Amino acid sequence: MKNFRTVKPPRGLPREGFNSIIAKIEATVGPQHVTTAEEDLLCYAYDATNRHYRPDAVVFPGNTTEVSAIMRAANELRFFVVPRGGGTGMTGGALAIQGGVIMVMTRFDRIVSIDRDNLVAEVEPGVITGHFQEVVERQGLFYPPDPSSAAYSTLGGNVAECAGGPRAVKYGVTRDYVLGLEVVLPTGEVITTGTRTAKGVVGYDLTRLLVGSEGTLGVITKMVLRLLPLPGVARTLRAVFSQIQDAARTVSEIMRSGMTPRGVEYLDQAAIRCVEDYLHIGLPVDAGAMLLIQVDGSALAADAALEQLAGICKQGGARQIQIAASEQEAADLWRARHAISPALFRLGPDKINEDIVVPRSRIPEMVEWIDDLRKRTGLTMVTFGHAGDGNIHFNIMLDKGDKETLSKAEAAIEALFRQTIAMGGTLSGEHGVGVTKAAYLDMELGRAEIALMKRIKVAFDPNGVLNPGKIFTDH
Numbered sequence: 001m002k003n004f005r006t007v008k009p010p011r012g013l014p015r016e017g018f019n020s021i022i023a024k025i026e027a028t029v030g031p032q033h034v035t036t037a038e039e040d041l042l043c044y045a046y047d048a049t050n051r052h053y054r055p056d057a058v059v060f061p062g063n064t065t066e067v068s069a070i071m072r073a074a075n076e077l078r079f080f081v082v083p084r085g086g087g088t089g090m091t092g093g094a095l096a097i098q099g100g101v102i103m104v105m106t107r108f109d110r111i112v113s114i115d116r117d118n119l120v121a122e123v124e125p126g127v128i129t130g131h132f133q134e135v136v137e138r139q140g141l142f143y144p145p146d147p148s149s150a151a152y153s154t155l156g157g158n159v160a161e162c163a164g165g166p167r168a169v170k171y172g173v174t175r176d177y178v179l180g181l182e183v184v185l186p187t188g189e190v191i192t193t194g195t196r197t198a199k200g201v202v203g204y205d206l207t208r209l210l211v212g213s214e215g216t217l218g219v220i221t222k223m224v225l226r227l228l229p230l231p232g233v234a235r236t237l238r239a240v241f242s243q244i245q246d247a248a249r250t251v252s253e254i255m256r257s258g259m260t261p262r263g264v265e266y267l268d269q270a271a272i273r274c275v276e277d278y279l280h281i282g283l284p285v286d287a288g289a290m291l292l293i294q295v296d297g298s299a300l301a302a303d304a305a306l307e308q309l310a311g312i313c314k315q316g317g318a319r320q321i322q323i324a325a326s327e328q329e330a331a332d333l334w335r336a337r338h339a340i341s342p343a344l345f346r347l348g349p350d351k352i353n354e355d356i357v358v359p360r361s362r363i364p365e366m367v368e369w370i371d372d373l374r375k376r377t378g379l380t381m382v383t384f385g386h387a388g389d390g391n392i393h394f395n396i397m398l399d400k401g402d403k404e405t406l407s408k409a410e411a412a413i414e415a416l417f418r419q420t421i422a423m424g425g426t427l428s429g430e431h432g433v434g435v436t437k438a439a440y441l442d443m444e445l446g447r448a449e450i451a452l453m454k455r456i457k458v459a460f461d462p463n464g465v466l467n468p469g470k471i472f473t474d475h
């Protein structure tokens with residue numbers, strides 16, 4: 001298998017092999033859409049995991065035929081291809097960890113059609129999530145999946161990772177909005193899956209298999225997405241708690257009450273302090289935790305729901321409750337939540353970031369357990385996340401050059417994963433496995449399940465050319 005490194009070739013690949021591969025790709029997409037310039041390779045060596053793998057080339061195909069031709073060449077000449085959208089992935093899915101070509105899908109940026117009668121849109125994978133949301137909302141429609149990275153992530157990356165977001169608690173995740181796909185298989189064949197109809201059960205559900213497959217089974221070149229009518233209004237409430245356990249118990253109470261808020265997000269004290277230090281917006285830095293709760297629907301229903309939620313928060317021990325009086329005020333409240341990821345780096349140059357999920361009723365228990373882990377290890381931990389669906393973003397901030405702290409952090413992550421599984425949870429709610437969680441796969445999945453998944457990978461990608469080393473450590 002050729003990874004065609006040009007500098008310090010680790011596998012001694014001859015220069016001629018590299019040149020013929022580049023020439024073939026250039027002939028397919030045009031030389032202006034391929035680069036091997038060192039400064040370009042550096043830009044595509046990263047995603048949001050803070051890991052660094054220099055690819056050998058970067059290609060920007062412009063249509064399905066070109067993607068197909070590149071995949072055929074990859075099989076013929078045996079080189080690796082790694083699909084990439086906005087590069088905001090949290091588990092290294094878009095990194096060329098074994099070298100090869102990064103295939104950037106950002107030229108696939110058309111919203112092909114919006115069918116208001118059938119609440120369906122046909123879009124290309126390079127469309128930025130937030131842009132798509134704005135376009136459909138201007139037409140009175142709604143695309144619920146809302147990863148906090150929506151301003152930068154692509155719809156293709158969202159489908160490949162089955163992205164979630166704050167609104168998942170009421171509306172579900174990306175999977176619930178994908179009706180069909182056009183996909184170039186690793187072998188270069190083009191398939192279409194699913195339907196444009198509200199229902200459809202003909203054959204195996206390849207759409208569901210491909211959603212969340214992390215760019216390992218095919219390159220998505222078109223998507224048929226389900227839309228909803230735009231809800232009337234969205235209202236936001238912020239509840240501040242002195243004790244994190246009270247906040248966690250309140251989340252469980254809200255979900256038990258039969259209400260379905262659009263989002264229930266939480267920030268622990270470390271997250272609040274970090275964001276305040278970053279934004280200076282007057283957050284309560286002495287608080288143990290903060291909940292951001294959003295409801296939507298008709299103005300009347302939303303107001304009634306907020307009143308009920310405020311009551312539950314008060315009873316749960318909230319020391320301060322603020323209901324946003326305007327859209328601007330609501331946006332200000334959400335600014336804190338959206339700023340957490342960049343703000344965290346004030347606590348350390350490196351981040352280990354996990355997104356475990358536990359059953360909602362066990363959030364208080366998990367929060368307690370994490371607090372204990374923090375005390376036992378002395379590590380700098382920050383937790384926040386989509387508490388409404390049990391999804392806790394657990395971060396350890398550190399300097400990875402400090403080997404002692406690093407090994408302590410790795411042991412803490414393993415303990416966290418074991419605890420998550422013991423509580424009936426899962427290792428990832430939305431960020432996927434990628435590279436960072438591959439070593440832990442067998443903690444959650446059985447031998448037979450992993451073996452079947454590997455056979456599926458081989459059926460799609462017999463020569464192993466697409467995105468190697470992801471999900472499974474040995475594929």
Ligand SMILES: Cc1cc2nc3c(=O)[nH]c(=O)nc-3n(C[C@H](O)[C@H](O)[C@H](O)COP(=O)(O)OP(=O)(O)OC[C@H]3O[C@@H](n4cnc5c(N)ncnc54)[C@H](O)[C@@H]3O)c2cc1C
Nearest residue numbers: 085086087088089093148154156157158160163164215220
């Ligand atoms: C600040 C921040 C906040 C975030 N918040 C959330 C959140 O709330 N919820 C959430 O779910 N995630 C979140 N993420 C993670 C990330 O944004 C999502 O995983 C997102 O879906 C990645 O999209 P992308 O376009 O950046 O994909 P990339 O990072 O470029 O790629 C991700 C994966 O998708 C594959 N891929 C990309 N395009 C294609 C394609 N066309 N065909 C096949 N495979 C493809 C890649 O190979 C890779 O495996 C966050 C990230 C950041 C940095």
